[in-house]
Amino acid sequence: MKQIQDIAKDRELLLGLAKNDGKSLEIIYSENFPPVLRMIYQYNGSEDDAKDVFQEAVIILYEKACKGDFTLTSRLKTFLYSVCRHLWLKKLQSSHGMYALPTELEEIIPAEDIVDEHQEKDEQFRVMESAMGSIGQPCKTILEDYYMYRKSMQEIAEKFGYTNAENAKNQKYKCLMRLKKLFFDKYNTSL
Template sequence: MTESSRSHLSDDQLLAGLADGSDTLLEELYRRYFPMVLHLILNNNGTNDDAKDIYQETLIVLYEKVTTGSLELHCQLKTYLYSVSRRLWLKHLSARSRSGVTLLDTEDIANVDEDLAGHEARDRQFDLMADSLDRLGEPCRTLLEDFYIRHLSMQDITEKFGYTNADNAKTQKYKCLMRLKRLFFSVYKEE
């Protein structure tokens, strides 16, 4: 794809490319819209690195919405990206200062509260799961990581942990999974 053909892509084409995992179109999103976010962050007590972090998180929000089919754009893509970045930066600044924060805006904004609420809830669930895994202890933690993350077979797990057969390993995996579930939901329900 040539430079001139990329610059004529519509918002819908950019979103379709993002959903398909196109690195070229992801680079185009950076080329087009990162300068706008950089300007926002630099004009509101941020750094280059802050802008990169905020824009990365903004694109994650966009990617999640596009791939789940839940993105409903009622504005230009540029306005949506600016609004999400603005909201994330406001949240970052308010966490830093604990007092009310006002931004110097240079772009129109859209209401993205609902989109970010889902993103923040998922982040919180991932944090709770990581904490639950930490509290799970050994050998359950390693067994579950070996099976679900490292994709080891039950036979490999049987040999690694010294179980007498794969059925015993499956039983132990099930018990560990139930224990993890109890740990996770004991905290999750409190929230």
């Protein structure tokens, strides 16, 4: 059911794009630019590179949508991601003579899987941020100190007044289990 809704939404966006509807263009950018930006970063590009490539892909999409005989055979996000990947790899190949994928390999790599994977990871990060925001203190600070700031258990024990590093480690474990429960509760309800 969701797949049918997504395809219908993509078709509406294409119609809006062909009619120069600013809202359709805004939605296309907001939903499809982030995965393209990550892909360009992955290949040592900049945000400006990503904007240029994405703009070029949207122009290609616009021209196809205006012709009226264009049939979208995949999700819009897959189409745009594939076009952007192709444009970027072509640009890298011509300017650096590197990072180019052989044509047969380009055809094998399923762009839809890559886009879906990125969206899944984005959703997981959003849920994790939400879980971290609701875990409370001192757990939030203990986990941040250990995992983000790479503080030792001894430093954490001293900071929070635990008698030794082993007690701090036990508290970190309890916090981690609490975070895990919050994460999965929130993640399962967001599906």
